[in-house]
Amino acid sequence: MSGETAARYVGARVQRLEDPRMLTGRGHYIDDHVVPGMLHAAFVRSPVARGTVTALDVSEAREMPGVAAVFTMDDFRDVCQPTWSTITGRDPNALPLKPLADGDVRFAGDPIAIVVAESRYLAEDGAEVVDVDLDAQPPVLDIETGLRSGIVVHPEIGTNLAAHIDAPAEDEKIFADAAYVVTETVVQHRYVAVPMEGRGLVASWEPGRGELTIWAATQAPHEMRSYCARMLGLPEHRVRVVMGDVGGGFGQKMFVTREEMAVVLASYLLARPVRWIEDRAENLLAGGHARQEQATVSMAADAGGRLLAARVHHTENVGSYSTPGTGSVGGGVAAFFPGPYRLPVMSFTNQAVYTNTCGRCAYRGPWLFETVAREQMMDVVARATGMDPLELRRVNVLTDDDLPYTSPTGVRYERISPAKTLEQAAGLIDYDGFRREQAAARAAGRYLGLGLSLYVEPIQTRGVLGSEGAILRIEPTGEIMLIMGTASHGQSVETTMAQIVADELGCDPESIVFLQGDTAVTPWGPGTGGSKTAVIAAGAAHLAAGKMRDKLMRVAEHVLEVSASDLQLSGGRVHVKGDPEAGASFAKLAEAAYLNPAALPADIEPGLLVSARSVAPPSTLSNACHACTVEVDVHTGEVTILRYVVSEDCGRMINPMVVEGQIAGGVAQGVGGVLLEHMVYDAEGNPLTTTFMDYLLPTACEVPDIEYGHVVTPGDTAGGFKGMGEGGAIGSPPAVINAVADALAPLGARITGTPLGPPQVLAAIAAAAAGE
């Protein structure tokens, strides 16, 4: 059926529909949500990294004013059933999470008891007087100790090896014959997601109705519903999860965590609404950590700098209670280590290690170490061969002629443009001009450097992540409502989906009300994360809008007595082509569809309601190149970013403003991660950085102006859109690291990882001066 419309909104910098309420303080976040009669929770947490609970006395706390209850694991044991994440499935190697410590503590911050009281102030008063005796024991904190020591984090598992991969390759001859072989150990330190809003929820069990309602700051309401239904043995349709506005997540709010389990269980036992709003110290202490891993990489190259083979030994510190599953990202690191280069042979081993630290959670581009390690290694190879880093990448990068291409790890690349983004970024940063400026600066005693980072971003649409649902309704009065399974928490989904529907229906985005994040109302969805919105959500919105357009045309044929081939949609109306006056508004059509059903032809179902589910293509890849220039003050160790360029190819863009915003946010997190952010434990496993005075986020002073270039290689998706939400965070760390390494190369300083704060920069310079 025809009914063509012109693309007016897709591709345009449409201002966001979310903004007015958020700008005027009228958003609705979890901490704003009030349920009559609700109680407030506070946790008692372990002050030590590892130990046995020798005594736990909550009697005084139970007597405190306003305290309704204090629960320990003993209280939850009979009602809390083993549960798991739908997204990852049941992992036989992973420990089912217990909401509270059960006889021992396994990291500093481990929740031991939950105090529920009339206000948060009173709950915290109660938590103060819970009496815990701990027999502290030596912890394992790092990968090496975790693998070698007899101390076991989880005695039930009996080993600290959470997961491992052993994928050898026939490469002896290649390495033996190669013109160049380089080996380096690349280290990535622990840094964390830090959404500006911490975790939080209000859980309300109503035994009379047999219904559990959870209002939560979550990225995945349906995941939370399934998880909690399993935990309590409730039918899934008796659990309702509702999200409002959510103050960022970055992966941390994708999976249900132990404190959230405890709050739900507390409500279940009390049959009253219970609320917990995480504070910042808790969020940094126990909200889920990320990124701590390293790899020893050997790379072989021929005399012309062409890569021949790579050997990667990757190890990860996954902490204690990880989500989801074991927390290992080894599979992702393995799959994408080859990146956008011709790398014929690769071997890979991985060991993920439990330690007595906060467990790992997902954080924007969880597997990004593949790019962080590879892009540093590209510069190591460049220095070994005496080639310029740009030239080395040009020699190895996949070009249009190479595609489709299958990597040695089995990833099939097509519809990507790494060579084009490399050249665009080099042009934007004025690569040759900077090299001249750099040489002049060095002659003047200043240390400037340039870093490149080239990568492919896989869109996470495997398995249950590969489909999204949309329901589109036009109400009897003509108003349009789009209901989706998404869980937008900053990604502007409300706006971008409205843009897609508006173009299909020939109406304005502002005329569409968007509803998401209520499992009682919305179609099932895998949550918002993994850069998949532009593939699966856009796909669902597009399909639903197409169905609605067809339906409107059928009704219009009836109402207007004109053939659909002579009709078009625009201005919120269906009208005769070229004659906007000869038509009917959506309201008029809705009136016919709903209010006079008997008059409709028999083959038109009354009403204007459609639903659709998308299916993602087998694989969607975006790609980008980051180029960064820095100046390093060799006396203070301070790194200043001079320019930052990103050339991005995420296919056709729904809203370039949103795309650039996502890039910028990711870049800021990578820049912060390399230069400022560091989650530090002391030798006893005490966290030292649980305030924003210690855990340093980048401010407006540290994040430079970001310059963008766009290459458009349409994806195999509705509209040609691809995802890109994680790319900024993936590409930025090695761009900054390589720039610092490049700046310090004349001093002989070796930079092989992070963090790169002033102490580390000065240490590298000092080591070089000492001839180490």
Place this chain on the structure above:
Amino acid sequence: MAEHQVQATVNGQEVTAMVEPRLTLADFLRDRLRLTGTHLGCEHGVCGACTVLVDGAAIRSCLAFAVQMQGCSITTVEGLTPDSGELTDVQAAFRAEHGLQCGFCTPGFVVSATALLAERPDLTAAEVREGLSGNLCRCTGYQGIVRAVQSVIRSRQATGSGHEAEAGTAQAEAGAAQAEAGTARAAGVTGS
């Protein structure tokens, strides 16, 4: 815990309440007055999400106690605009420049930027960044926020010096539109 009476003007309205001494201004605004636009991102005075104006000066409401507000005039993000859904020039610029994503830090930035522009209408680009460095955003990389404040400076300058007296502004206008006591507050904002 013993309670104390506090009288203050909040968004142009007289408020009298009994509060525990330990009740923070942020919790007072959010929980007692249901002005939930003031957000709590760290509760130790670093992130700036809870920024409000007290007698015209931007302060962290997580670090102040409600009981300290005796006789003060407080403006929260809700007080910057009348309920009509209109945006101040600062808010409109944030929207135009994509200066917000999840929106959680946004009220703090809007209030801080409003105060900053009232105090220093002619900031350079570097001064804008410095002036906003007391507020943390995790989503935007500050790109749209910095652009937004710069665009307000440009547009206010373009409309001439007569506008400068008004620079208080968004807030002062809102006050006038809102309630009788608005005048005291507007005077506060312009830095008296």
